[in-house]
Amino acid sequence: MQNARSRSRRRFLGLGAAWSAALVACRGKSVAPPVEPKALGAAVSPYGSRSKYEKTARFFNQNTKVPLEEASSRTPLHDTYGIITPSSLHFERHHSGVPEIDPSVHTLTVHGLVDRPLVFSVDELKRLPSVSRIHFLECSGNSGGEWRGGSTESDVQRIHGLTSCSEWTGVPVATLLHECGVHPDAAWVLAEGADASKHDRSIPMSKIMDDAMVAYGQNGEPLRPEQGYPLRLLLPGWEGNANVKWLRRLKVMSQPAMSREETSKYTDLMPDGTARQFTFHLEAKSIITRPSGGDTLVPGAFCELTGIAWTGRGTIVSVEITTDGGATWQQAELQKPVLRIAHTRFRLPWKWDGKETLLASRCTDDTGYTQPPLPELIKVRGMNSQYHNNGIQAWKVASDGKITNGNRA
Amino acid sequence: MAAGVLVAVIAARAIHAQSPGFGVGHAPSPEQLKQIDIDVTPDGKGLVPGHGTAATGKDVYTRRCETCHGPTGKEGPQEALSGGKGSLATPKPQKSVGSYWPYATTLWDYINRAMPFDHPSTLTPDEVYSATAYVLFLNGIVGEQDVLDETTLPKVQMPNRNGFVSDPRPDVPLKRK
Numbered sequence: 104m105q106n107a108r109s110r111s112r113r114r115f116l117g118l119g120a121a122w123s124a125a126l127v128a129c130r131g132k133s134v135a136p137p138v139e140p141k142a143l144g145a146a147v148s149p150y151g152s153r154s155k156y157e158k159t160a161r162f163f164n165q166n167t168k169v170p171l172e173e174a175s176s177r178t179p180l181h182d183t184y185g186i187i188t189p190s191s192l193h194f195e196r197h198h199s200g201v202p203e204i205d206p207s208v209h210t211l212t213v214h215g216l217v218d219r220p221l222v223f224s225v226d227e228l229k230r231l232p233s234v235s236r237i238h239f240l241e242c243s244g245n246s247g248g249e250w251r252g253g254s255t256e257s258d259v260q261r262i263h264g265l266t267s268c269s270e271w272t273g274v275p276v277a278t279l280l281h282e283c284g285v286h287p288d289a290a291w292v293l294a295e296g297a298d299a300s301k302h303d304r305s306i307p308m309s310k311i312m313d314d315a316m317v318a319y320g321q322n323g324e325p326l327r328p329e330q331g332y333p334l335r336l337l338l339p340g341w342e343g344n345a346n347v348k349w350l351r352r353l354k355v356m357s358q359p360a361m362s363r364e365e366t367s368k369y370t371d372l373m374p375d376g377t378a379r380q381f382t383f384h385l386e387a388k389s390i391i392t393r394p395s396g397g398d399t400l401v402p403g404a405f406c407e408l409t410g411i412a413w414t415g416r417g418t419i420v421s422v423e424i425t426t427d428g429g430a431t432w433q434q435a436e437l438q439k440p441v442l443r444i445a446h447t448r449f450r451l452p453w454k455w456d457g458k459e460t461l462l463a464s465r466c467t468d469d470t471g472y473t474q475p476p477l478p479e480l481i482k483v484r485g486m487n488s489q490y491h492n493n494g495i496q497a498w499k500v501a502s503d504g505k506i507t508n509g510n511r512a
Numbered sequence: 513m514a515a516g517v518l519v520a521v522i523a524a525r526a527i528h529a530q531s532p533g534f535g536v537g538h539a540p541s542p543e544q545l546k547q548i549d550i551d552v553t554p555d556g557k558g559l560v561p562g563h564g565t566a567a568t569g570k571d572v573y574t575r576r577c578e579t580c581h582g583p584t585g586k587e588g589p590q591e592a593l594s595g596g597k598g599s600l601a602t603p604k605p606q607k608s609v610g611s612y613w614p615y616a617t618t619l620w621d622y623i624n625r626a627m628p629f630d631h632p633s634t635l636t637p638d639e640v641y642s643a644t645a646y647v648l649f650l651n652g653i654v655g656e657q658d659v660l661d662e663t664t665l666p667k668v669q670m671p672n673r674n675g676f677v678s679d680p681r682p683d684v685p686l687k688r689k
Contacts, residue, residue: 168589170629199626212540212548220545221537231534282534293551300626303551352548360551363622367613370676376601378612380676475684483683487605491681 159183161192162260172200172299175242177264180392180411186237186438186446188267190322195329196242196265198364199300202349206325206333209297211279211317215355218284225333228317231274235320236339237445239413241266241385243342243369243490249477249510250489257508258396263496266413268446269330271337272320276353277312289355293362294336297351304345305359306338310383314339317350339444340415341383342490344369374485385415387474388493389422389449389466400504402457408435411446412466412474418442421467422449428461428497435464455500461509463497477510552621556666559620562637563661566654569646572639576628577647585609585650590629594650597671610651614676616668620644641665 161176175196178188188194195201206225214220245265276292285308292311295303306315316337319326326332331348338346344364359365359381371379389412394400408426412419419441423432438448449464467473477494497509552558564572585593585608596606605611609619624640626632635643641660648654654668 173629199629199632212545213537214540214545214549220540222540222544223537227536230536278534282537295548295551299632300629301550301632303625354549354551356553358553358555360621361554361615361618362551363613363618363626366615366618366676367607367609372600372605372607373677374601376605377675377677378600379679382679382681384679384681386681470682471686472682473686479684486603487600 159192161195162264163195173198175244175265177260178267179260180264180266180390181259181395181397183392186268186411186442186448187322188269188446190269190324190327190330193240193267193269193321193327193330194242194265196244196343197298197329197348198302198344199298201328202298203328204297204333204349209333209351211334211350211353213279213283213353213355215293215353216286216289216357217280217355218286219282221279221283223279225319228274228279228334229319231278233272233274234316235270235272236316237268237270237442238337238339239266239268239385239444239446240337240343240346241388241413241415243344243382243385246388246492246494246496247489249492249494249496250481251486259390259392259496262396262508263390265343266411266446268411268413269321270323271316271318273316273318273334273337276315276317276336279317279353280311280355283355285355288357291356291359293352293354293356293360294345294347294350295352295354296331296347296349298349302344302347302364303360303362304347304365305356305362306336306345307381308355310338310341338383340385342369342385345383369490371484371490372487374487382491383415385413386491386493387414387416387419387466387468387472388412389419389464389474390496391424391462391464391498394462394506395498396506396508398506400455400500400506402455402504404454406453406455408451408453408462408464410449410464412437412449412464413444413446414466414468414470414472415444416472417444417469419447419466420469422447422464423466424449424451424462424464426453426460426462429463432465455504457502457504459502460500461497462500462506463495463509465495550621550625552617552624554615554617554666556617556662559617559662559665560637561662562641563659564638564640564642564645565659566642566645566649566656568638569642569644569649572635572643573646576631576635576639577643580629585647593647597651600672600675608651609647610653610671612672612675614670614673616644616648616653616670617666619647620665 159179159182163176178194211223242265291305318337334350336347391410412422422435425432435449435451465474480494499509580590586595592608596608596611599606645660
């Protein structure tokens, strides 16, 4: 357990957890035993913050030609628990920075193939019948570096940190469209943001009517600016960039707009040179988050294996874990309740026997789909595809206990 | 609460029926709609009056685009705009406007809504037509003097127009041992 828990501190000390504990024990009276504070604590405060001892943070690469307004930051999956991602650690991917929007003047316009185009204020939307649902959001580019034989990135945050899970509160888009009266030839809805580049995606009407939401709440408070404050589109189980943030407009159309993002960017290039378009669903995927790349195991010490699984097509029904490189698979325990289109926490008790091995998880959803090994995806999609990698992630445990990316060729 | 749920159910099932009317929202004025209704579709709907050629676009490109995209659209440092013809099925595909983008209207739309990156929505319609023409000219898709406007732009045939297919997933066997 310790091996995974105090990774950053161990790195700082340059010692294994067991050794540092032994050192402290051997020092005897020269080190004061830990004591609980006796002085008065801090007073109440208007808005809470975490302990000063906690430093976990989103990761983003600062040494890149990509402007930071167009970059992504990744959730520290190794250091988050359960299924909810703290809003402050939700991954980011922006296309032209985070706009500062005053909710008292921001509006959502619904127009196009409707009887009554309408402009809604944020307060008006909050008066309508609301829904709250727990759903993951994942960037379609998450884990994309693994396509070409395993990325050089070594830890779970850098490889897979473009997925997060929140409780979202808002208004079903169907309610708004009903207010406007949709024409019979309506087939698509263009969603457009109020960010500098007016990010836009065309969404099929079937998804809009099924479970699309205009969200204003995240984990019990208003959306964070990075997540689209004051309004965002939420399309449960569909690739992140289609969940348009800072939503300002929904236009009902008969055809997709063929925006830059849905033609030249978020399309999947196949070996024959054609590209898959409107590949919205995020398929079943799981990863062991602890222990994972960057941790060091202690032989014979108890170590819970834990991670998250999710599927954009429904509900996770099982997660299996191998600790012997795929020779055998064991059922992990799923944290209840298991929610539809949400991160699903899994756990398995384990002890490392000190031998070199590969650890991996694979999940199955209620459509009967099981997460495939990455080579199977590559066999079908080739090496030029970079989005929608839901292949199995292996962690390599070396004989000295060090864990690295096991996907690397 | 129960009434709210009932209304939501009705709303979800009877989209073409009469509105139950929550009494929220107001009609946008024509001016308000015009200001935000900026998308341009492949049939040319949404294009505003104006015109430009690659010849007029060279100046716009040099002033507003070249720093990020390079003198001929290939050099970067940001996204390649030209080149890569015939590379999509090779081990080193180069996605550019010329090799990958299926519609010329998308280029106009994107320049108009999002470019230049640090000063979006600052180009005049004529500048957008001109920059569009110049990028297409760099790719050998239009001639230097070809005039692009509301009528001619939607007629431009992009080389990769038929390069896109729909999503066939799941694309691996469902069951495994």
